[in-house]
Amino acid sequence: MFSALPDTxxxxxxxxxxxxxxxxxxxxxxxxxxTxxxxxxxxxxxxxPFRAQCIRQVQPHPKKFDGVCGGRLWLDGRVIAIADGVDxxxxxxxxxxxxxxxxxxxxxEHQDRGEQQCPLCxxxxxxxAERAAAEAETSELPVAA
Numbered sequence: 001m002f003s004a005l006p007d008t009x010x011x012x013x014x015x016x017x018x019x020x021x022x023x024x025x026x027x028x029x030x031x032x033x034x035t036x037x038x039x040x041x042x043x044x045x046x047x048x049p050f051r052a053q054c055i056r057q058v059q060p061h062p063k064k065f066d067g068v069c070g071g072r073l074w075l076d077g078r079v080i081a082i083a084d085g086v087d088x089x090x091x092x093x094x095x096x097x098x099x100x101x102x103x104x105x106x107x108x109e110h111q112d113r114g115e116q117q118c119p120l121c122x123x124x125x126x127x128x129a130e131r132a133a134a135e136a137e138t139s140e141l142p143v144a145a
Contacts, residue, residue: 013050015041015068022067031075038068042083045071052090061113070114078112088116 015021020041028034045051045068055070064077071086072079094115100106102120110117117125 013048013054014044015048021069022065025066028066031080034066034075035073035081038073039081042068042071042073042081044068045083046085051086055090055092055114061115072114074114077114079114091116094118 018041020037021044023034023037028037045054048054048071051070058065058069060069060072060074061077065074066076067074070090071083073081092115094110094113094117097118097120098106098109100109101118102124104124106121107117107125110121
């Protein structure tokens with residue numbers, strides 16, 4: 001998975017110089033083709049300790065990156081798939097709050113941009129999870145006849 005350069009202590013991630021993580025423009029033509037090419041290698045990122053560094057170095061959103069970076073599959077700088085077991089802690093913090101923050105649209109925009117949720121969106125996500133749990137609990141109660 002990880003390799004060390006000869007005669008050094010420098011460790012490299014498993015994706016180092018592996019072109020499957022960022023296929024050339026001519027190798028794919030649409031989202032489905034890119035996904036088919038990259039999904040098989042996406043799981044390589046799950047145990048990788050370099051995910052945050054990878055995202056900082058590649059800067060996938062601002063550079064409109066296409067391929068695998070930091071445990072995520074990106075298309076035109078937007079996240080389209082996430083490796084199992086990868087959380088938001090690797091992602092950069094969001095910039096200034098947006099008008100949609102604190103709602104479903106804000107949560108989706110953070111995910112699309114590949115950044116951590118802002119406090120407003122984190123609170124909204126937690127409240128939605130509580131609401132869904134309470135709703136599920138209510139629907140499991142037996143109905144009196």
